[in-house]
Amino acid sequence: xxxxxxxxxxxxxxxxxxxxxxxxxxxxxxxxxxxxxxxxxxxxxxxxxxxxxxxxxxxxxxxxxxxxxxxxxxxxxxxxxxxxxxxxxxxxxxxxxxxxxxxxxxxxxxxxxxxxxxxxxxxxxxxxxxxxxxxxxxxxxxxxxxxxxxxxxxxxxxxxxxxxxxxxxxxxxx
Amino acid sequence: xxxxxxxxxxxxxxxxxxxxxxxxxxxxxxxxxxxxxxxxxxxxxxxxxxxxxxxxxxxxxxxxxxxxxxxxxxxxxxxxxxxxxxxxxxxxxxxxxxxx
Numbered sequence: 001x002x003x004x005x006x007x008x009x010x011x012x013x014x015x016x017x018x019x020x021x022x023x024x025x026x027x028x029x030x031x032x033x034x035x036x037x038x039x040x041x042x043x044x045x046x047x048x049x050x051x052x053x054x055x056x057x058x059x060x061x062x063x064x065x066x067x068x069x070x071x072x073x074x075x076x077x078x079x080x081x082x083x084x085x086x087x088x089x090x091x092x093x094x095x096x097x098x099x100x101x102x103x104x105x106x107x108x109x110x111x112x113x114x115x116x117x118x119x120x121x122x123x124x125x126x127x128x129x130x131x132x133x134x135x136x137x138x139x140x141x142x143x144x145x146x147x148x149x150x151x152x153x154x155x156x157x158x159x160x161x162x163x164x165x166x167x168x169x170x171x172x173x174x
Numbered sequence: 175x176x177x178x179x180x181x182x183x184x185x186x187x188x189x190x191x192x193x194x195x196x197x198x199x200x201x202x203x204x205x206x207x208x209x210x211x212x213x214x215x216x217x218x219x220x221x222x223x224x225x226x227x228x229x230x231x232x233x234x235x236x237x238x239x240x241x242x243x244x245x246x247x248x249x250x251x252x253x254x255x256x257x258x259x260x261x262x263x264x265x266x267x268x269x270x271x272x273x274x
Contacts, residue, residue: 013177017184024191024211033203040207043188047214050181054225059236063217066240071210071247078251079203082258088201088265100197107190115182136230144234151241158245165252169259 013053020046031092033079041072058133181222188215202254202264206247213243 023043030036044067051060140148188211195208217236224232254264261268 010177014180017180021184021187024188027204027207027211028191028195028199033201036204036207040211043211044214047218050218051221054181054221056221056225056233059221059233062237062240066244067210067214070244074247074251075203075207078255081255082203082264086201086264088263091200091265093198094200094266097198100194103197104190104194107193108187111186111190112183115179115186131224131228131230131233136233139230140234140237147234147238151238154242154245158248161249162252165249165256169252169256172260 009053013050016046016049016053019043020050029092031089032084033082033089034076037072037076037079041068044068044072058136178222178226182219185215185219185222188212188218190215200266202257202266202269205266206250206254210243210247213239 020043023039023046026039027036027043030039044063048060048063048068051057051063192208192210192212192215195211196205199205199208217239220232220236220239224230224236257269258264
């Protein structure tokens with residue numbers, strides 16, 4: 001039963017990873033921005049499933065809440081605001097199509113070969129992988145408090161920048 | 175093939191596909207979504223390494239990336255809207271005069 005469950009987990013992991021990859025390829029090739037957004041949302045949800053299977057449930061939850069719930073909803077709203085008869089929708093690819101695809105293939109082959117060769121060279125953690133949420137939280141707020149505070153500065157800068165962008169557009173259009 | 179190896183391979187593929195999308199797509203919004211795909215590839219690799227090493231450091235970095243990604247999109251979307259109002263199109267070729 002134990003072996004069956006672990007096999008099922010591995011199978012689910014492979015299925016989720018494959019679905020995420022298919023979604024990513026669809027992001028690359030689909031024409032309509034709304035369909036691209038839907039493909040990206042499916043990729044993110046499947047990645048959330050992968051994180052859940054790896055045992056980091058809180059990151060899975062944040063992946064769905066922040067990425068799908070906030071970022072992608074924002075993008076979908078903007079797609080609805082814009083004109084669907086745009087010329088960028090009719091012509092999908094720019095002039096860099098062939099060199100871009102070749103560079104992507106070379107990138108995957110180079111890095112993938114590196115991963116393939118280095119199998120098992122990185123030591124696995126003793127006593128099984130994984131960490132608890134309590135461990136994560138105490139480490140986050142004890143050792144990385146400076147980074148945590150710096151993100152609040154970043155968010156403040158983002159708010160100021162958003163207001164500045166709105167001011168620019170007001171000045172342009174009276 | 176190891177589980178970790180497969181996930182790192184997936185993260186490489188996601189990053190490469192996102193990068194290709196930024197290079198070859200014409201629509202500015204789709205390029206923005208491809209950037210999100212690249213960020214997702216990086217997050218997947220961080221989570222996988224955190225899982226492999228049993229350390230929470232990768233998860234801390236993932237949280238910081240979530241914040242940065244949200245701030246990035248909150249700035250990028252108004253800029254795209256502003257560009258579209260200015261040029262009346264999402265087509266990247268229309269923005270060629272932004273070149274220095």
